[in-house]
Amino acid sequence: MSRTVWINGSWLPEQEAKVSVFDRGFLFADAIYEVTAVIDGKLVDFDGHMARLRRSCASLSLACPWDGEALRALHQELIQRNQLDEGAIYLQLTRGDSGDRTFLCPEGTEPTLVLFTQAREIVNVPQGIQGIRAITCPDIRWGRRDIKSVGLLAACMAKQEARRQGADDALLVEQGFITEGASSNVFIVTPDNRLVTRPLGNDILHGITRGTLLKLAQELGIEHVERPFTPTEAREASEVFISSATSLVWPVVAIDGVAIGDGAPGPFTRRLRERYIAALREQMA
Template sequence: MSRTVYVNGEYLPEEDAKVSVFDRGFLFADGVYEVTSVLGGKLLDFDGHATRLARSLGELEMSNPITKEDLLEVHRELLRRNAIDDGLVYLQITRGAADRDFAYPVDATPTIVLFTQAKPGLADNPMAKTGMKVITIEDRRWGRRDIKTVQLLYPSMGKMMAKAAGADDAWMTEDGHVTEGTSNNAYIVKDGKIITRHLGEEILHGITRKAVLRFAREAQMQVEERPFTVEEARAADEAFVTSASSFVMPVVEIDGAAIGNATPGPVAKRLREIYIEESRKTAI
């Protein structure tokens, strides 16, 4: 049985879903996306994802083809039709189909696509117990990384560089400082203090990041938002990443060098527990 997907107002079997070859998402990567996690059939941080979606669309001067209320209903209907208990809901909105021109079309109708991915045991990822290994690579993405666009070619290349090096992911760097992972925000812990890059155009404003830092402060943990160097990361007591699909995931190795004692540290483990517990309470 194929998945049911949502395309421009219709629920369709995935094999029947079609988007124009002139869609600007295909021709120019002129589109944005969001990923919402699902635990126990409920959506985590939906409001945050909907708010960031609106911001991304606004930054690209793109109209929003769906209200927040209708978007929530589509998410829930896809979960129902695809019997998703644990998993992910992907949403992509492009500027729509128009004759190829670098200038934005004035009359294109936005394209909206949603689909699900089943991820049984999403909260019980075994890597949370062993930790992940990362390499560092030069950050060669465009300058507006705060907009969650579908321009993901270089992060994809970074994932492949990590795979070739026998690692799980890559941390991107500029001027010796870590920006973020290929699909996550990056953190180190030193002397009990959580350090992560401040918000700006250099990194994505992660929804999970926002929640985790709030939970950390509520738990009386120290948080410092500033750039940190690769050398600081290698000398850290702990390291971890956050994202909608991995929650809080410990990092135990950077460029072949062990972080701390090469096992997930107490801060990362505790934050993962808090995030999953609190997010389940507010899931809708």
Template sequence: MTPIAYVNGDFVPLSEAKVSVLDRGFLFADGIYEVSAVLDGKLVDNDSHLARLERSVGEIKLPLPETIARIKEIQRELITRNGLKDGLVYIQVTRGADVGRDFAFPKGVKPTLMMFTSVKDIVNAASAKTGIGVITVPDIRWARRDIKSVALLAQVLAKQAAAEAGAGEAWMIEDGKVTEGGSSSAFILTKDDVLVTRENSSAILPGCTRKAVVKLAEERQLRVEERAFTIEEALKAKEAFITSASSFVQPVVKIDGKTVADGKPGPTAQRLREIYIDFARSTGE
């Protein structure tokens, strides 16, 4: 099956999907993106992702070219056209293409809306059973990390460093504390059985999967503290894990080559993964 994408009102083969070289997403990273998981052909926690999309575009005064209802229709149409069972739907909105390259917002230019799908078996990922290693890198990003900007060069460098080190993710460090992963939220489980993850602020992206996992944990009487933690604290923890739309809940068993607990996925992370997958299947749309 030829992969199908959506660009500015048209469904086209992905290989033919194009935007102008003058598009501000290309020239200035002047745009916002969002990613929703697909499980059993249904979108997972999609309303949360689209609410974050609306918030992010609002923060940079970028109007959506379509309503949220229409964006949902396009997502579902792409899933159908691509026969997607398990994977991801990517959305990107930019300020569009002007006649030149001027930093100030152009007038009378329609934003660009582009979407495509990718296949990924998140549930049966081998790394969910073995756990992953993470490395630490300095957090060199801008001050508004709560905006899901397409300006991802710092994360690209972090993820590349992780790949070169044979790790599955990079945890970014600022003022001695973990902010978040290159494309994930970071959690630890303390010796006192408290789940710890950094509080939402402009220092991190408000993770949709993070939000759902915190709620699911609290509903099961697990204690949750939203605060920053250090790598030293993480290495003394019972467990560590990450959350994201593209991995759900993923155990972390090594940090900078040092073993977390016994070096195996912990029971809490594994149970939260099962709970989240049940949530995803029961609420998918």
């Protein structure tokens, strides 16, 4: 069934949804995005995603003519039009069509806003239940990873390398420390039962799911520490997992061919994932 897509005020069948070849998102990756999960036909952590969208806009001096309530209404309309029960809504905001390829954007350029749905299972997926295998690879991305930019070539290359090596995903390494996953935040549980994740800064995305998980971990009685950690620490950890809006919580059962713990999802990761999904459904009830 063809999806309905929203572009700058128009509802269109996906086959007719197009943007200009001179759009700066296409030519320069001069654009930002957000992905909001949908579970049971309802938006997950929408306010957090909109707050991060505003931060990204401010960081790039990118105008967003649509306020949070207008964007919420668009998301909800997309859910209804596409009968989306589980999956995600992708939002992309670009600086717009500059009329030609030019590095300096002309004054008065109107931004381009695109939203579309992606129907897929995100709760009962094998990766969340059985875990994933990861590799480590160099983090070659630009220095402002806290801005959710569409410049994702380095992340795509890392995921392709993981596939080439027979793994599921990549953990990115810079100056001897893991920054994050190719499209996720990374956590380890140390042998002395502490949850460790990298602190917020320009070098990682400020994950909406990450923030919720740290609060839930505290409720579950595990101490957490925000500090850098090395690939060796990760390989020697009791448990490792990644988080994002659409993966929720995925255990990592091997890194660079080395089993984490006993090579199966650990008890804390399983418990945290179950509690997070339950909390989402309580929040949306």
